[in-house]
Structure formats: structure tokens, C-alpha cells
Amino acid sequence: MTLEVSGLTHRYGSKTAVEDVSFSLADGEIVGLLGPSGCGKTTIVQAIAGHLRPAAGRIWLRGEDVTRQPPERRRVSVVFQEPTLYPHMTVGENVAYGLEAREIERSRIDELVETHLELISLASRRDAYPAELSGGQKRRVELARALAPEPDVLLLDEPLSALDRSLREELRRAIGHIQRETGVTTLFVTHDQADAMALADRLVVMNEGAIAGVDTPRALYGSPPTPFVASFLGRSNAVEATVVEPEPLVLAVGEQTLTLPEARSDRPAGASVSCHVRPADLTLAESDGTDTAPTLSGAVSHVTDRGSRYDVSVTLPTDETVVVERQAEPPPLGTTVTVRVPAAKVTRFGTDTAGK
Numbered sequence: 169m170t171l172e173v174s175g176l177t178h179r180y181g182s183k184t185a186v187e188d189v190s191f192s193l194a195d196g197e198i199v200g201l202l203g204p205s206g207c208g209k210t211t212i213v214q215a216i217a218g219h220l221r222p223a224a225g226r227i228w229l230r231g232e233d234v235t236r237q238p239p240e241r242r243r244v245s246v247v248f249q250e251p252t253l254y255p256h257m258t259v260g261e262n263v264a265y266g267l268e269a270r271e272i273e274r275s276r277i278d279e280l281v282e283t284h285l286e287l288i289s290l291a292s293r294r295d296a297y298p299a300e301l302s303g304g305q306k307r308r309v310e311l312a313r314a315l316a317p318e319p320d321v322l323l324l325d326e327p328l329s330a331l332d333r334s335l336r337e338e339l340r341r342a343i344g345h346i347q348r349e350t351g352v353t354t355l356f357v358t359h360d361q362a363d364a365m366a367l368a369d370r371l372v373v374m375n376e377g378a379i380a381g382v383d384t385p386r387a388l389y390g391s392p393p394t395p396f397v398a399s400f401l402g403r404s405n406a407v408e409a410t411v412v413e414p415e416p417l418v419l420a421v422g423e424q425t426l427t428l429p430e431a432r433s434d435r436p437a438g439a440s441v442s443c444h445v446r447p448a449d450l451t452l453a454e455s456d457g458t459d460t461a462p463t464l465s466g467a468v469s470h471v472t473d474r475g476s477r478y479d480v481s482v483t484l485p486t487d488e489t490v491v492v493e494r495q496a497e498p499p500p501l502g503t504t505v506t507v508r509v510p511a512a513k514v515t516r517f518g519t520d521t522a523g524k
């Protein structure tokens with residue numbers, strides 16, 4: 169493991185910001201640390217970089233316990249959300265800045281600057297000043313500056329969130345390219361699930377100072393471990409149900425029955441479960457009588473035209489509303505429709521975990 173965070177806990181006064189957080193990054197991995205504002209992401213970055221001493225827990229870099237080491241002793245580079253280039257220094261001087269504090273020969277510094285400016289396709293702008301660069305170029309120079317000391321771990325703390333959409337796309341691609349080229353172990357911190365899913369090999373999803381799930385983006389999206397992960401990683405419909413029979417699974421949703429023939433529940437008859445399913449996995453059934461998939465009936469209560477598709481809201485007799493993605497023209501408001509619920513796409517949670 170290149171980076172290991174173990175049992176990290178931190179408090180600001182009486183406020184617990186991070187509680188018993190553990191995760192690790194393998195060599196060359198890019199991991200997304202993802203969660204809403206205030207969940208503790210920056211606190212974790214600061215602890216890894218050495219800018220705060222955690223109340224409990226350990227940080228390991230390449231097998232060495234660095235928890236009590238000052239920032240300059242750690243081979244960690246950080247790129248922050250706000251631009252931090254020195255305006256009075258050229259691009260080349262900015263990239264060399266972190267190297268000059270170390271005892272590195274001038275010729276080696278020049279070589280590292282050259283290599284990293286080539287990496288970000290800005291070798292020809294070595295003598296330019298930051299004010300002469302576009303926003304995207306400036307951010308790329310910051311990446312080059314962070315990478316030039318050849319850190320063990322690169323920490324990217326919300327590097328895209330202050331950018332407009334097209335610049336964001338450009339820089340997202342640049343980060344992916346640079347990370348693949350250098351193979352630098354990277355922790356990419358963001359509150360934006362699209363950025364995290366596009367870039368990361370694995371995600372560490374945080375909520376309220378604790379880890380809510382760790383896995384590949386696809387696994388967390390397809391089989392979320394908690395309701396929080398289900399709703400934070402893309403849109404999710406939640407329907408409350410009661411177990412009628414655990415195996416094969418029969419659920420009651422209000423007066424309706426939903427039979428999921430392939431599924432079984434480890435919760436007994438009478439238990440409450442929360443069922444989550446993605447809008448893209450639901451369809452409006454064409455009632456030709458041959459369809460045997462589990463279904464729920466409701467009335468079309470709202471339609472949003474998204475340009476490439478419609479989001480059709482269907483309100484069930486329980487007053488819960490589910491959204492169904494649909495390409496074809498939707499039925500008029502008020503129409504009673506049957507929603508097809510593919511059993512394999514339903515994630516169930518016992519309601520005792522519903523808030524986590």
C-alpha cells in the first residue's frame with residue numbers, strides 16, 4: 169500500500185469532524201474521496217498532508233508511520249481548489265519552486281521542470297507568466313508543480329469545483345491523462361459524484377464524518393451498501409415495503425404486492441424494508457398481458473422533458489412517487505400506469521440502516 173489511513177478521528181472543539189476512518193490506496197491507484205460539504209474530506213486531506221495532527225488514528229506512507237511527521241518530511245503534494253501560482257514567477261519558476269527548497273542540483277531541477285511541462289503540454293510556455301495563461305493552463309501548471317517533486321501521493325482537493333463546465337471537462341481529462349502517464353498514487357477529493365465516477369478506480373464515500381461505502385464506482389452505483397450511497401451516487405427511487413414472505417421474496421407496498429422470485433430476505437415476515445431502484449432501470453409496462461415482471465401501479469403525476477428523454481413521475485397509492493426514465497412520449501398526466509420493477513435491480517435495506 170502506498171497510503172494507509174487507519175482509524176482516523178478528529179475533533180474541532182466538541183465537534184467530531186471525522187470518526188474512525190480507514191482506507192488505503194494501492195500503488196498507482198486513483199481513488200475518489202467523495203461526500204457532501206462538511207462530511208470531513210478536507211480534514212482527512214489535512215491529516216494526510218501533515219497540516220493537522222489527528223486526535224486518534226495513523227497515517228502510513230509506503231509502510232512508514234508519518235502521523236507525527238511535519239508536512240515537509242512527507243512525500244505528499246496537494247493541489248487545492250483555489251489557484252495558488254505565484255504571479256511574479258514564470259511558469260518554469262513556479263514549477264521549480266517546490267524543488268528549490270530541497271537539495272537538488274540545478275540541472276536535475278531543469279530536467280524535472282522540462283519533463284513535467286511536457287507532461288501538461290506547456291513546454292513552450294516555460295517563460296510565460298501566469299497572467300498570460302488561460303484558466304485551464306494555470307491549473308495544469310499547478311498539477312506540474314505538484315508532480316515535479318515526484319511525490320508518493322498526490323492529493324487533489326476539489327480541483328475542479330471552481331471551474332465552469334467546459335473547463336471542468338478539459339481539466340478532468342487532463343488529470344486522467346496525467347495520472348495514467350505518471351502512475352502517481354492519487355486521492356481525488358470532491359463533492360461531485362460525476363467527477364469522482366469519471367476519474368476514480370475506486371471511491372471512498374463519506375457521510376457525516378464516517379465512511380458510507382468503499383468500492384469501484386460501478387459496484388457502488390449498482391449495489392449501494394447504504395441508502396445514503398444509493399441516493400448520493402446518482403438518482404434513486406426509494407419505496408418503503410413490508411416483508412410478506414422472505415423466500416421467495418414477497419413484499420407489500422401499501423395494498424400492492426411485489427413478488428421478487430429470485431430474491432430472498434434475511435429479514436422476517438412483518439419487517440420493514442426500504443427498496444431502492446434507479447429511474448433508468450424502471451419501465452412503464454405495455455399491458456399486453458404477457459409480461460410477468462413484478463410491477464407496481466400508480467398515476468402519472470409529473471413529466472419533465474430532459475431533451476433526450478422524459479422523466480415520468482408516477483405516484484403510487486401510498487403517496488410515494490417514483491421516477492421512470494423513458495425515451496418514448498409519456499402517457500398524459502393522471503393516466504394509471506404499471507411500472508415494471510426488474511427484481512435484479514432492486515437494492516433492499518432494513519429500515520434500521522435507512523438513515524446511514
Ligand SMILES: Nc1ncnc2c1ncn2[C@@H]1O[C@H](COP(=O)(O)OP(=O)(O)OP(=O)(O)O)[C@@H](O)[C@H]1O
Pocket residue numbers: 180181183184185186203204205206207208209210211212359
Ligand atoms: N477549524 C474548524 N473549526 C471548527 N469546525 C470545523 C473546522 N474545520 C472544519 N470544521 C467542521 O468539521 C466538519 C468537517 O469539515 P471538513 O472541512 O473536513 O469537511 P468537507 O467535507 O471538506 O467540507 P467542504 O466540502 O465544505 O470543504 C464540518 O462540520 C465543519 O464545519
